[in-house]
Amino acid sequence: MKGIKFILTGILFGIVMSKSEAISWFRIQEMFRFQSFHMYGIIGTAVVLGVIITYLIKKYKLRDYQGNPIVFAPKEKSVSRYLFGGIIFGLGWALAGACPGPLFVNLGHGYWAFLLVIFGAVAGTFTYGLIKEKLPH
Amino acid sequence: MLEFLSQPWPWYVSGIVIALVMVLLLFFGKSFGFSSNLRVICAACGAGKYASLFDFDWRAQTWNLLFLVGAIIGGFISSEFLSDGEAVRISQATIQDLRQLGIAAPKGLQPEEIFTLESVLSVRGFLILLLGGFMIGFGSRYAGGCTSGHAISGLSNLQLPSLIAVVGFFIGGLITTWLLLPLIF
Numbered sequence: 001m002k003g004i005k006f007i008l009t010g011i012l013f014g015i016v017m018s019k020s021e022a023i024s025w026f027r028i029q030e031m032f033r034f035q036s037f038h039m040y041g042i043i044g045t046a047v048v049l050g051v052i053i054t055y056l057i058k059k060y061k062l063r064d065y066q067g068n069p070i071v072f073a074p075k076e077k078s079v080s081r082y083l084f085g086g087i088i089f090g091l092g093w094a095l096a097g098a099c100p101g102p103l104f105v106n107l108g109h110g111y112w113a114f115l116l117v118i119f120g121a122v123a124g125t126f127t128y129g130l131i132k133e134k135l136p137h
Numbered sequence: 138m139l140e141f142l143s144q145p146w147p148w149y150v151s152g153i154v155i156a157l158v159m160v161l162l163l164f165f166g167k168s169f170g171f172s173s174n175l176r177v178i179c180a181a182c183g184a185g186k187y188a189s190l191f192d193f194d195w196r197a198q199t200w201n202l203l204f205l206v207g208a209i210i211g212g213f214i215s216s217e218f219l220s221d222g223e224a225v226r227i228s229q230a231t232i233q234d235l236r237q238l239g240i241a242a243p244k245g246l247q248p249e250e251i252f253t254l255e256s257v258l259s260v261r262g263f264l265i266l267l268l269g270g271f272m273i274g275f276g277s278r279y280a281g282g283c284t285s286g287h288a289i290s291g292l293s294n295l296q297l298p299s300l301i302a303v304v305g306f307f308i309g310g311l312i313t314t315w316l317l318l319p320l321i322f
Contacts, residue, residue: 003200006165006167006200006203006207007203007210008207009207010203010206010208010209011207011210011214012154012157012161012207012211013204013207013211014207014209014211014214014215015212015215016151016155016158017208017211018211018215020145020148020151021225021246022151024225024227024243024246024247025246025248025252026225026227026235026247026248027227028310029227029235031310032311032314033314035228035230036227036228036231037148039148041152042148042151042155043284045148045149045151045152046151046152046153046156046159049153050159050290050292051292051293053156054293064163064165065164065166066166068166070166073168074294075281075291075296075298076281076298078298079301081279081281082287082301082302083302083308084280085276085277085278085279085280085281086276086280086301086304086305087305087308088275088279088280088309089275089276089277089279089302089309090276090308090311091272091276091309091312092274092309092313093284093306094309094310094312094314095268095269095272095317095318096265096269096270096273097247097251099171099284100171100174100175100274100283101208101284103270104205104209104212107209108208108210108211108212108213108214109213112254113247113251113253113256113257113262114252114266116270117266117267117273119267119270120266120267120268120270121175121274121277122175122179123270124175124270124271124272124274124278125179125275126184126187126191126274127274127275128190128275128278128279129176129179129184129188129189129191130187132190135279
């Protein structure tokens with residue numbers, strides 16, 4: 001079972017998103033109203049640690065468990081796709097109160113209404129694929 | 138120990154564990170980005186016939202779908218075994234703001250005004266969830282990533298595009314919070 005480690009990592013992700021309450025619509029509202037440090041603390045801690053770890057992986061050319069070099073693909077240079085795409089994502093994030101990971105974590109909590117949000121998200125991704133060429137990137 | 142785990146985790150513990158998730162995936166030779174799963178689901182459903190974006194070997198991304206399955210199980214474990222059953226402890230200021238919109242103080246993780254079956258079956262609730270999801274899916278693929286891919290992985294790699302995307306996330310979120318929600322509720 002080579003895949004079990006991904007399931008276990010996913011379980012860890014599901015638990016931390018739950019226990020940090022980052023899957024809650026209320027917490028996302030609190031964040032966008034700047035009324036608590038909570039969400040900023042979570043993201044900030046993860047990013048500060050992430051920056052240090054990414055730097056160390058590059059500096060010491062660390063390898064993955066199979067001995068392959070860990071590579072970081074740079075994002076392609078652009079402003080419009082990140083800004084426009086980001087704004088559209090943000091509009092949905094604050095409306096549904098969850099980003100893609102928490103949509104699924106919420107299913108585990110029995111909030112079945114998120115099935116509709118997930119359906120919308122798949123439909124949105126599909127629609128982007130259809131009209132991609134017509135959008136500024 | 139279980140009692141400690143059952144309380145909400147402080148932000149610094151949560152941040153550390155999220156960074157750990159990112160490191161584990163890197164160590165497994167993958168990268169942390171959840172919204173890619175939405176593209177994989179489209180491809181697995183045969184969307185490759187309609188758009189080149191979905192015409193790829195999605196089976197190579199099975200690991201990310203397994204991660205998704207794990208995320209659902211993690212939610213279930215938290216809800217069944219690691220929950221003290223108390224409402225989300227958001228700030229009093231947020232509770233008051235939301236009350237003005239007609240959204241009651243938290244009784245659980247999610248507001249009943251949006252996520253109950255009754256709401257799903259109402260026009261307003263149905264559209265909030267469907268359109269919210271649509272913009273999440275459309276926007277994350279347009280921007281090339283979501284909170285995990287840009288805000289965590291991308292910023293950790295000091296990528297300017299990810300910073301632009303995160304600024305976009307916040308512009309969109311602030312527009313919904315301050316302009317759209319008062320119109321909707």
